[in-house]
Amino acid sequence: MQGEPSAKDDGLLRRAMEVCATEPIHLLESIQPHGALLAIDEEGRVVRVSANAVALLGVAPDSLLGRLATDIQLALPDARPAPAEDVISHDPRPFRINGRDFRALSHRAGNLEIVELEPSPPVADAPELPVRAALKALGETEDLDGLLERVAVVMRQLTGFDRVMVYRFDAEWNGEVVAESVASGVESFLGLRYPESDIPAQARALYARSWLRVIEDAGYAPVPLLPEVEPGSRRALDLGGATLRSVSPVHLQYLRNMGVAASASISLLDRGRLWGLVACHHRRPRRLSFASRVSMELVGQMASMRLGLARDRSRLALREAAEPRVLAILDRVAEGMDPLEALAGDTPSLLGLVEATGAVVAYDGRVRALGRTPPLETLGPVFDVLRARFEAGETQVALRSLGAVIDGWDDDGAAGLLAIALTGSGDDWVVWLRPFVEEEVRWGGAPDKRIDPESGALSPRNSFAEWRQRMRGHATPFSEGERQLVERFRRLLVDHLLRQSRQLARTTRDLAQRNVEVDSFAYVVSHDLREPLRGISTYASFLLEDLDGAAPEVRENVERIHALTTRMDRQLRGLLAFSRAGRGPLQRTPVDLGELAREVCLLHEASAAEAGLRLVVEDLPEVECDPVAVQEIFANLVSNALKYAASGSRVTIGYLPAGTPAPRAPTLHPETPAIYVADDGPGLEERHLEPIFEVFTRLRTGPDGTGCGLPIARAFAERHGGSLWVDSAPGAGATFYFTLGRADAA
Amino acid sequence: MSDWPTVMLVEDSAADVAALSRAFRRWHGDAHVHHVADGEAALAHFHQVHRGRARPPELVLLDLNLGRTGGLDVLAEVKGDSALRRIPIVVLTSSLAERDIAAAYGLGANAVVSKPLELPDLYRTLGRLLDFWLLEASQSRPSATGAMS
Known part of the structure; x- marks a missing residue:
């Protein structure tokens, strides 16, 4: 029966699988x-x-x-x-x-x-097997792949079997053929994968107990033990250690379906735990001499002993390969780069640290993607899972199947992950993503067991689809070596970040301290420096009053001294006003900006008339803001415009509604209305557009102005969560825009 | 001449004293100017007034920045003394610090006036101040003996 199993088949399959998984294969009462x-x-x-x-x-x-x-x-x-x-x-x-x-x-x-x-006869023990040479060959290789390769080759030389595979278990006991040696004309199974059910738990338990299992002829008829006892019963003989033990009929059918007549398997144990198997197949029945069996056991034991060493070597190699990358990334963090940018940067990228197709960095409420990732806005549930694991004390999380922990997660590109926590918040992570395992397995036999539709008994069938079904949404697991590597990376990174955040805390403290100092500095400037300045001004004024009859240039010089004291005093007051503009609480209330602007214009009417200018207030919206601060903005912008506008022209105050593109706006479509003050003066060159917002920058030297008006206006806008900028070109006038941010965001 | 009102000027800046002196001379009215150069001297004088040994001034022009004993200390002392608090005190300051202005009013200053930088402005401001406090505002003027009784 081919194709998708029917519902009825599914039921049978389940029952059969249960039988298989619980079949007491060491109590079968036959040999x-x-x-x-x-x-x-x-x-x-x-x-x-x-x-x-x-x-x-x-x-x-x-x-x-x-x-x-x-x-x-x-x-x-x-x-x-x-x-x-x-x-x-x-x-x-x-x-x-x-x-x-x-x-x-x-x-x-x-x-x-x-x-x-x-x-004993007819199989002779001789010839002397090259076991010594075999063992020597195993000792000569240090990396894991090389070792497994040699195990396969050596085992085939020792046994003369057609196919020798090294089969490795993953953490969930699914298997993969990781090395192989085959005679010519024999199908290769290298790279094939098997579900966990293929070698069920009780079989694995047996394999951990004994080094070697041999089936001389898969077509044998089992021989019962006398007197007869119910197989599987309490009185059944435990044949788990017997070389003659008859294997499960399921397994025999399985071998026959693959065209295998004789088989042998040798256990590979890593520190006492079943790591994998060396599986030997032969197309014809084959007897193994005692000496061969001893040699196979020896090779199995030797390979087992070298597994740990080879694994350590592989990890070391992995670590050595990753080291320059790790150091380069850490350097970026150490250089004081924003950790998010440092981690998400490329050349080199985090992505190459372990085998992954995508990576995500989350830090301080921001997220960056590298390589292939799901849309960032869909990652919420992933971070929920990570946070929960973090709260359970885990700083490293490895998941083979996100679908298994997140309802409805269905992203083939991100089936599994390896994540490390960066801070104590539970929200800051580096996450590596792996896609769903898609290895195409061309499997002559069956990686799974199915109901034989003829007999109703279990028999291996070609059911790779079942395997795919099972593996759907699973990624290849991250190796122990990779996990150790990222753990080391995490420790170094956390160390760097801690150092950096300590530095940041110190800077913040210094800054707070400096704020206090700036405040008292501003006070000193406003009072203590103005005091002697007043004196100079006063005495210069006395001189002017008393200068009757002096030479005109003497009077002029004294007038200059006096004028300079006046200007300096204005600048000092401007500085103080600027230092205040950036601090202190705002009192937001609904303000009719039109009314506010008209008030400001009224105050400037005299100087406007003097300069031959007209102040025009167009429609303005009502906005939640601090009226005192916004009045200050208008005042500074209007007096600036009056200074530069051409005589006979007009200064216009108006606005662009929220969402309208405003020229040169820091955000393309401001969220709030952009209020503007426009003049048709000489305009500004591109290179002056920003410097005019710096304290004491005055493009046209003149006696008036504090040099702080625009910086103060910008500081007030920014305090509101908005911004203030200018759009201008030489000869095209200047338009100053400001936004005031959203009341709920401030 | 003894009928002339007395204006007590508490000011430590020689330049300001000189400028204010000129302003007084230019005022159209008549007044005595009693200058003290620091907070301690001002307090000493007020203690004399408290004891009835000196006549209270009709107006005090008080600078805030006076060194060890500041203008605010003097203000606190005088306005905290029931026998003295009726004496009008106008704080003259070059400070623009909000906290100074608020503090001065909080302690009971009758007015806080910014010292204009320009002499003509200063003349005008002082003239208006003297006009108001010495000529227009009705003052209870306890005599030196009255303060004793």
């Missing part, structure tokens, strides 16, 4: 037929025997069961102590029974000793 098995109790009596004992040993089961082992010549020639439980020895002892030569393996299972007998 493979190429050897015989006996179980001996503590008194030395044979309590279980395989049904093939008659054929193989030439004795009837009845003549064995209940007999003392010593009576039936099973007493071992060199009576060594019984091997410990679960330790499987492939160091067989030769012995002869009824004129037939056997090798005996024994191990303990509970309080029973299990003896397995295999006929």
Whole structure:
């Protein structure tokens, strides 16, 4: 049956999978037929025997069961102590029974000793296997990929199997073929992936117990044990350590479907934990000599020991490769760049630190994307998850499937993530994103198990779609090495950021201190400096009063002194006003700007008339603002305009409604009305447009003006959360615009 | 001559004293000017007035920035004394600091007036002040003996 499974199939599948996942494969009460098995109790009596004992040993089961082992010549020639439980020895002892030569393996299972007998001939132990050379080859490579590659090659040389694969488990026990050696003409399975269910938990438990499993002929008929006991029951014999153990019929079917007749698997353990398997396949039945099996075990053990070393080397290599990048990014942070910009910058980019297709940096309420990411506005739930994990004490979060933790998350480009917390806020993160695993697996057999529609029994089917279904929304997990790398990066980064924020705190403190100083400085300027200035002015005035009859140039000079004191006093007052404009509370109330502007114009009417100018107030809106501050803005802009406007022209006060594009506005479409004061004076050159807002910049030297009017006006606008700018060109007059920000935003 | 009102000028800036002196001379009315150059001297004089040993001035022109004992201290002392607080005190200041102005009024200053920088302005301002406080405003004028009784 091909195609999508029906609902009915789904039910069967589930049940079958349950059976498979719980099948007590070490209690199947049967063995493979190429050897015989006996179980001996503590008194030395044979309590279980395989049904093939008659054929193989030439004795009837009845003549064995209940007999003392010593009576039936099973007493071992060199009576060594019984091997410990679960330790499987492939160091067989030769012995002869009824004129037939056997090798005996024994191990303990509970309080029973299990003896397995295999006929010695016709498979010769010789030739001497190149095990020493094999082990040497494993020792010569240091990186993980190289090691696994050699394991595959060496294992195939030792066994002569068609295909040897190194199969690695991930954190969820899904498997991947990571190295392979195949005979010519044999299909490669390199890179294939298998779901966790392919080697269920109880099988993995067995694999962690024993180094080697062998199936000589997948077409064998299992041999039951006598007397018969219900498989899986409490009295069933634990064959977990037996080399003759019959495997699950599911597994046999699975092998047959792949065209595999003989198989062997060797466990790879990393610090006692099952890391992977070396799986050997052969297209024809194949017997393995005892010596081969010993060699395979040795290679497996040797490879296991070197796994840790190779992994450490790989991590070191990863770290070394990443180091220049890490340092460059940290340098950017250390240079005092805005951390967000420093982290989101490229050359080099964060993206290359680990294998990822996208990255997101969130810092201080702002977010930047690198590479391929979902739209930033959709990341809210992701940061919610991260914050929750942070609150649970995690500073590094790795997720294989965002879909599993976020309802409705469906972004193939960002299925998994690795994130590090940057600060103690829980909101500042660097996040690396990985897409959904899309490896196309061309799998001759089946990576999953399905109901056989004919028999209703479990059998492996080609069901890659099922695997895809399962893996949907999952990303390739971030490796331990990558996690360590980013953890180190995080620590260095946090350290840098802390140092920077301490620096910032110090600067802020200094600034606050300086504000106080500026305030008292302004006071000193306004009072203490004006005091002697007044004196100079007063005495100059006395001189002028008393100068009767002096030469005209003497009078002129004294007049200049006096004029300069007047100007300096005005500047000092301007400075004080400017220092005040930037501080203190604003009192926002609804203000009719038209009325306010007309009041200001009234005050300037005399000087306007004197300059031959007309002040025109057009319609102005009502705005929430501080009327005193805005009056100051108008006053400064109007008196500025009066200074520069050409005689006979007019100065116009008007506005552009919110959202209207205003020329040279800091934001293209101001959110609030842009009020303007326009003159048709000489205008300003481009290079003067900004300097005129600096204190004491006066483009046309003249006796009047404080040099602070425009800076004060801008300071008041900015205090409102708005801005003030000028649009002008030489000969085209000047239009000063200001906005006052939103009342609710201030 | 003894009927002339007395204006007490508390001012430590020689230039301002000179300028105000000229302004007094230009005023059309008659007044005595009693100049004291610092806060301590001003307070000493007010203590004499309190005890009835000196006549209270008809008007005090008080500078704020006087050194150790400032104008505000003098103001506080005089306006805090029930026997003296009726004496009008006009604070003359070159300070534009809001807090000084507010403080002066808070302590009971009768007026706070900014010292104009220009002499002609100063003449005008002082003239108006003297006109108002010495000629127009009705003052309760306790005599030196009256203060004792």
